[in-house]
Amino acid sequence: MTDSTERRATPGELCTCGRQAVVVYSNAEFGDVGHCGIEGSQARPVLPCPWCGSTEPHTAPWGDPGKCPDYQLRARAGSRA
Numbered sequence: 553m554t555d556s557t558e559r560r561a562t563p564g565e566l567c568t569c570g571r572q573a574v575v576v577y578s579n580a581e582f583g584d585v586g587h588c589g590i591e592g593s594q595a596r597p598v599l600p601c602p603w604c605g606s607t608e609p610h611t612a613p614w615g616d617p618g619k620c621p622d623y624q625l626r627a628r629a630g631s632r633a
Contacts, residue, residue: 568619570598
């Protein structure tokens with residue numbers, strides 16, 4: 553089992569869907585990951601992707617909605633997020 557912590561997100565910290573995060577979860581396996589609190593937000597991501605610019609939603613290898621492989625808690629400077 554991986555120990556995990558959570559904290560309130562600060563402005564500019566993003567959910568994996570590209571929206572402003574409301575909470576940030578941290579653990580050794582995944583690092584810091586934001587969550588916006590919207591059920592099913594991965595199925596309706598912000599486009600273009602704030603991290604890679606893709607105009608298509610990302611999907612996991614098995615076809616479910618997925619996060620960008622370039623995801624970071626904060627989008628790079630100059631992005632649309």
